[in-house]
Amino acid sequence: MDLIWQGLLEAVHLLLSLDAEVFEIALLSLKVSGSAVLLSLLVGIPAGMFLALTRFPGRNFLVSLVNTGMGLPPVVVGLGVSLFLWRSGPFGLFNLMYTPAAMVIAQIIIASPIVTGLVLAAMQQLDPRLQLQALSLGATRWQALWILLREARLPTLAAIMAGFGGVISEIGAVMMVGGNIKGQTRVLTTATVLEARRGNFDLAIALSIILLALSFGVNYLLTMIQQRKGGAPWDSRPFRWK
Secondary structure, three states, X not given: OHHHHHHHHHHHHHHHOOOHHHHHHHHHHHHHHHHHHHHHHHHHHHHHHHHHHOOOOOHHHHHHHHHHHOOOOHHHHHHHHHXXXXXXXXXXXXXXXXXXXXXXXXXXHHHHHHHHHHHHHHHHOOOOHHHHHHHHOOOOHHHHHHHHHHXXXXXXXXXXXXXXXXXXXXXXXXXXXXXXXXXXXXXXXXXXXXXXXXXXXXXXXXXHHHHHHHHHHHHHHHHHHHHHHHOOOOOOOOOOOX
16 A cells, blocks of 8 residues: 555656656657547548448458457557568568657557447447438538538547547557657556566556546546537436435
């Protein structure tokens, strides 16, 4: 219990003292994971809508791949990205190994199936007559797709939160492709592991608390947007048992 208390005190000290190294690590964590989630939305939302609204041979196989990808082991992703970005790999000439760019690529591969799968499920929950109704009222195909996306905006925001949560807490892939280099690729998860291995459990706990606070802050903002978009309940009076 004393160790946990020391970790809490250390976290408060690091935050109040504006420790430059800790803020650099936290900022890099946010940049890498935030960039990965934003790019995964560009892939996952169109892919999820396409799989939900179209029927073609092999669709079930692709959906199965997406569902499998939602639980893809990060170390497998890290290994695959490493093989492609290694000096002797297909993209080794770009020298991306052990850079934040490599970490973003790995996290995109992790987050994209999560976003795709949740958007796919959200679109399948919509009334199939909604698209036909929009088209019959004169909407173009792109306008009809936008209407569908607006109707599924709440679960789409949940997909964003799930994608961000899946990558901000990930360690296997970023450790393999980033290398945990101080001042370059060290993020909160890899720094926590490093300090724990050194026996600096108070600092490791402090970094974990900062990671949880960062994750909570981002998800809180997204939750506020989600709940505001959801509108007020039909009856705002508190429920009472009779």
